[in-house]
Amino acid sequence: MTETPRTGDRLVSVIVPVYNAGSFLERTISSIQKQTHRELEIILVDDGSTDGSGELCDSLAEKDSRIIVVHQRNSGIAAAQNAGLERAHGEFITFCDNDDLMAPRLVQRLLSALIENAADMSCCRWRNPGASTAEAEMHAHADDPPGPTLIIDDPAQAYQRVFSLAHRRLAAAELRYFSEANWGKLYRASLWRSVRFPEGRYAQDVAVSLDLYLQMRRVASLADALYYWIQRPQSVSHRTKQTQYFRDIVRAHGRVFELSLQAGIVPARAYGGLMTLRLERRSVRTAEDERLFEDDARYVKSLLRRLTLRQRILCSAFFSLRRVETAVYRLTIHRRQ
Known part of the structure; x- marks a missing residue:
């Protein structure tokens, strides 16, 4: 060309x-x-x-x-x-x-x-x-x-x-x-x-x-x-994460989740992003971290209530598959020098 x-x-x-x-x-x-x-x-x-x-x-x-x-x-x-x-x-x-x-x-x-x-x-x-x-x-x-x-x-x-x-x-x-x-x-x-x-x-x-x-x-x-795309261990995405880091991810996907539903789109990818909440929970170290996590937990729960049963099953299935893939990815790509 x-x-x-x-x-x-x-x-x-x-x-x-x-x-x-x-x-x-x-x-x-x-x-x-x-x-x-x-x-x-x-x-x-x-x-x-x-x-x-x-x-x-x-x-x-x-x-x-x-x-x-x-x-x-x-x-x-x-x-x-x-x-x-x-x-x-x-x-x-x-x-x-x-x-x-x-x-x-x-x-x-x-x-x-x-x-x-x-x-x-x-x-x-x-x-x-x-x-x-x-x-x-x-x-x-x-x-x-x-x-x-x-x-x-x-x-x-x-x-x-x-x-x-x-x-x-x-x-x-x-x-x-x-x-x-x-x-x-x-x-x-x-x-x-x-x-x-x-x-x-x-x-x-x-x-x-x-x-x-x-x-x-x-x-x-x-x-x-x-x-x-060259990844390095010292990049932001590979460092030890704090609660605010995971909170930002949850909130970003939450916005996409809401816009998707408004447009009549099943928010399967955004659902997976919301599940970052489990990592946010593990990152809690202080009382302020706990406050942020509890706030996000309520936020995610309110969003998931808006899914129909069919949408929830579909989103959950995609998320489960993606978790397996992510585990494999971390054992391979992230180790490259």
């Missing part, structure tokens, strides 16, 4: 929240600079880094006029993403974590698929290599031919219904699956006009997911694995 005049002059804003990215930041930004689609606005939001990452952003901006650097005091990833959205001028928007990699044709393929199919969003698959092998793996797949593209006309329904790996495999529904993250996706900028991430909270991407999907009429889902 080659770039055509229809896509070559369309500006794409790439938002990268940056916080103490260390030695990984430069190769991340390099992977964005090497995109075959050249009409980019690369917005690096330095969220109060203390390891020299902010200075590196400034240095790279001096060499590439497409790079815009925003410095702010440390306020969290949601605030950094929002700052990027405020500065974005592109007709289309994508995100990249500050230690991941984008295959050279990621933007080109997503943009072509989005425009050719009159979609509101396009998305690709991803690979999950260890940090030490990511670049080699990306180079090894550099010449992979384009795969099929699936057009999804009910993205909010797909997001809530298709998330179990076993279900995806048995029903041949992999391309109807959306990750919780905002990376690996290209959005029409108009989707973000009234949507911003809740600041100071975890699971900020989950919290806005249905706000976005309910606006979409069509999504182009590519089989191509073009994003390299």
